[in-house]
Amino acid sequence: MILPPKALVYPMPVGIATAYDHEGRADACTLGFVGMCSHVPETVMIAINSTARRKTLESIKESGCFALGFPRKDQAAQADYLGIESGYRTDKLAAIGYTVTEGRDVHAPVIDQLDVTLECRVVGTTDFGSHTQIFGEILCIHASDRVIDESGRPDMSLADPLMYDDYGMQYYSLGEKVGRVAKLGRAFLGKGRDGGDVAVADAGPDQHQGDEGALKGLLEKLDRGEEVASGTPEFELFDRCAREAQAVTAAINTGYHDEAELRRLFSELIGKDVPQGFRLFPPVYADFGKNISVGEGVFINSGCCFQDQGGVRIGDGCQIGHQVVFATIDHGMEPEHRHDLHFGRITLEENVWVGSHATILRGVTVGHDSIIAAGAVVTRDVPPRSVVAGVPARVVKTI
Numbered sequence: 001m002i003l004p005p006k007a008l009v010y011p012m013p014v015g016i017a018t019a020y021d022h023e024g025r026a027d028a029c030t031l032g033f034v035g036m037c038s039h040v041p042e043t044v045m046i047a048i049n050s051t052a053r054r055k056t057l058e059s060i061k062e063s064g065c066f067a068l069g070f071p072r073k074d075q076a077a078q079a080d081y082l083g084i085e086s087g088y089r090t091d092k093l094a095a096i097g098y099t100v101t102e103g104r105d106v107h108a109p110v111i112d113q114l115d116v117t118l119e120c121r122v123v124g125t126t127d128f129g130s131h132t133q134i135f136g137e138i139l140c141i142h143a144s145d146r147v148i149d150e151s152g153r154p155d156m157s158l159a160d161p162l163m164y165d166d167y168g169m170q171y172y173s174l175g176e177k178v179g180r181v182a183k184l185g186r187a188f189l190g191k192g193r194d195g196g197d198v199a200v201a202d203a204g205p206d207q208h209q210g211d212e213g214a215l216k217g218l219l220e221k222l223d224r225g226e227e228v229a230s231g232t233p234e235f236e237l238f239d240r241c242a243r244e245a246q247a248v249t250a251a252i253n254t255g256y257h258d259e260a261e262l263r264r265l266f267s268e269l270i271g272k273d274v275p276q277g278f279r280l281f282p283p284v285y286a287d288f289g290k291n292i293s294v295g296e297g298v299f300i301n302s303g304c305c306f307q308d309q310g311g312v313r314i315g316d317g318c319q320i321g322h323q324v325v326f327a328t329i330d331h332g333m334e335p336e337h338r339h340d341l342h343f344g345r346i347t348l349e350e351n352v353w354v355g356s357h358a359t360i361l362r363g364v365t366v367g368h369d370s371i372i373a374a375g376a377v378v379t380r381d382v383p384p385r386s387v388v389a390g391v392p393a394r395v396v397k398t399i
């Protein structure tokens with residue numbers, strides 16, 4: 001069936017925009033026309049009907065700012081009321097017993113009863129069609145303790161936001177959490193490309209559960225320093241992990257992420273949680289991803305490359321400079337063995353500082369408190385408390 005046109009986003013969030021009028025009276029109006037429109041600066045867009053009288057629109061235009069809160073499912077009746085009564089006629093917030101606090105960064109009322117509220121400064125408006133589109137740069141987000149998860153972020157299942165269907169004119173609550181963004185779709189990566197497998201029947205959860213077991217076995221084998229013959233299922237697992245690593249690093253390397261988000265994404269890349277004090281400046285690249293471990297207080301600067309199949313262990317407090325390469329694979333020396341792969345773990349003991357553009361090769365252990373000078377190519381173990389420099393790197397000083 002083809003239906004007539006309708007401004008339909010399915011479902012819509014329910015937002016509540018608030019602003020002070022020129023006499024300092026707070027008003028609020030319910031909005032479905034709410035959307036993100038930019039990461040830099042972090043900006044939201046709301047659209048308010050300019051063909052009808054809306055007190056909130058007038059107040060936002062006058063004050064140059066607004067707050068945008070998100071009601072919970074159990075606040076549906078209050079939200080609905082704010083969308084059918086006008087502040088021109090009544091003090092709507094008083095009518096539902098809601099109170100407000102002055103914004104921290106803007107002169108806009110923040111509704112105390114809402115769990116998540118954005119403080120926004122108007123950075124632009126457009127009049128298109130029936131509505132005025134208002135662009136609000138988000139200056140801060142109020143989030144009540146009840147919606148914050150253990151990683152310090154608002155968790156949507158705790159926030160229980162109200163949604164609405166503009167077509168059916170019904171409110172809905174969110175369903176269950178379905179799965180991780182930029183992870184669920186990875187089952188299809190590479191499918192349908194030239195030479196790729198277009199069938200998706202084998203991309204379901206079973207294969208991934210199987211992969212988890214196989215990955216554990218592969219990592220143990222690499223840990224024992226054993227070879228992995230090409231053409232074996234284990235070898236093919238390298239390829240699947242490489243594509244997963246490309247997907248996660250693409251997410252890390254695109255757009256802006258705060259430190260907590262980078263820790264979450266890097267944990268996903270390496271398949272285990274990183275310590276709280278771990279810091280990363282993107283971009284970062286990994287050939288495999290699943291054989292990296294980082295200690296407490298490690299900092300990795302931008303542009304580093306992890307060819308980590310053989311294992312990269314970075315001890316507590318290590319600092320890795322720009323564009324450092326960890327290369328854990330050698331090829332066979334003899335031409336007839338040139339396509340063989342030999343893996344060897346790289347270990348940095350605690351408190352190692354690796355200068356920019358250094359390359360550390362397969363099997364190397366760098367002793368604690370040592371320094372690798374910028375541009376060095378480290379082919380052999382480095383004793384503790386040593387400074388190495390050059391190509392190949394040699395000890396130039398003992399600390």
Ligand SMILES: Cc1cc2nc3c(=O)[nH]c(=O)nc-3n(C[C@H](O)[C@H](O)[C@H](O)COP(=O)(O)O)c2cc1C
Nearest residue numbers: 029030031032033048049054055056083085086087
């Ligand atoms: C669920 C819901 C969503 C709404 N979405 C919008 C919207 O996106 N834009 C808009 O201009 N009005 C929207 N309205 C209507 C306004 O909230 C309503 O006209 C309100 O009474 C305006 O109040 P005010 O005059 O105090 O600003 C919506 C109403 C409801 C109930």
